[in-house]
Amino acid sequence: MxxxxxxxxxxxxxxxxxxxxxxxxxxxxxxxxxxxxxxxxxxxxxxxxxxxxxxxxxxxxxxSISKVFTLTIALGKHGEAIWNRVGREPSGSAFNSIVQLEHEHGKPRNPFINAGAIAITDLVLAGHTPKEAIGEVLRFMRFLADEEDIVIDRDVAQSEQATGYRNFALANFMRSFEKLSHPVEHVLGVYFHQCAIxxxxxxxxxxxxxxxxxxxxxxxxxxxxxxxxxxxxxxxxxxxxxxxxxxxxxxxxxxxxxxxxxxxxxxxxxxxxxxxxxxxxxxxxxxxxxxxxxxxxxxxxxxxxxxxx
Missing domain, CATH: 3.40.710.10 (DD-peptidase/beta-lactamase superfamily)
Known part of the structure; x- marks a missing residue:
């Protein structure tokens, strides 16, 4: 054994x-x-x-480990329809690549690169305010871990918000291709907070x-x-x-x-x-x-x- x-x-x-x-x-x-x-x-x-x-x-x-759990939430909300917004193929590029996103007309290659995770977060936001969506993700993590003391590191979230220029570029690029349904600031607000769990x-x-x-x-x-x-x-x-x-x-x-x-x-x-x-x-x-x-x-x-x- x-x-x-x-x-x-x-x-x-x-x-x-x-x-x-x-x-x-x-x-x-x-x-x-x-x-x-x-x-x-x-x-x-x-x-x-x-x-x-x-x-x-x-x-x-x-x-980015949080992306596994937001994907799980998005699948629960929208089912297989999420694959209309994001692909399932390995990227072969850096996690924050803009070049690949442009080549593929704003559809991220998979849900685990930054662009794909931002698209998934947009789906999690459906029907929620950003604060409600952040709360849903945090409650899900607490439920799975069976611990109520899991929190978001506000300093990390603010640090990402202040310096996440590449993520803002990715989100705005997807928005230009109508791949995001919510305001970029709302989507990224949720995204930065989920990553800061x-x-x-x-x-x-x-x-x-x-x-x-x-x-x-x-x-x-x-x-x-x-x-x-x-x-x-x-x-x-x-x-x-x-x-x-x-x-x-x-x-x-x-x-x-x-x-x-x-x-x-x-x-x-x-x-x-x-x-x-x-x-x-x-x-x-x-x-x-x-x-x-x-x-x-x-x-x-x-x-x-x-x-x-």
Missing amino acids: TDLQAIVDDIHRELAPRFGEGKVADYIPQLARVDPKQFGMAVVTVDGAVHLAGEAEKAFSIQ AMSCRQLARAGLFLAASGTNPLTGHRVVSHMRARRINALMLTCGHYDGSGDFAYHVGLPGKSGVGGGILAVAPGKASVAVWSPGLNRNGNSLLGSIALEMLANRTGWSVFAA
Whole structure:
């Protein structure tokens, strides 16, 4: 029987000499202040066992990992109609590319690049004020993690609002192609706040557990999404969850995953566990450098992979 706690402890110990490697997301001033020499890891299995290492209880800005959950909300509201607004293909370009968006007439390649996530946020806004939409996303995260103390880091949200020029450009570009239904300021207000949600590795792994259990929270029995929808969200995470580093992540780790420039990664081992890692230093593709390595080590030592025979 696999001793998951021993594996998680070993990964933490072996990576400790490398803590601080990579480059923090310095284009967001508040994230530039984060100490890069931090590392946390949490594995929550479908039977409810929790395995932690390092700073797994310290909250960090989940950033683009939030896109998995807003996609889930948008699918619940609009169903398959969302694919009229955003595609399902890997980008092959930087997460904030404008060139690709222009080439494809304002339709983002997938829901996990910035333009695609902004389009999804526009769909989440339907029928809501921005404040109501932000509240809906936050309540969903609290519900999934089963913790009411999850909050939005207002300093990070304000930092992104003040410096998110590229995101404003993407949103205005999509608006010019009539791909957004709401005012750009409203959409981006929600988007910046969802990205600024602060969670620990343990909370994040718990929130993603429904994707490891065919759409049902295995600890409560509550169905979050259908089996087919969970499978499809996982498929998008595998092919698009790490921007133009998605193929490399699939090659090395072999699990659906979604990264964020705050240094977090949520990974899903279907039928087995939900995993969250956090290490603020990023690689050249904007994904956690040591987080990616930690997940590769975990996959190798457990045999977890969607490609396993």
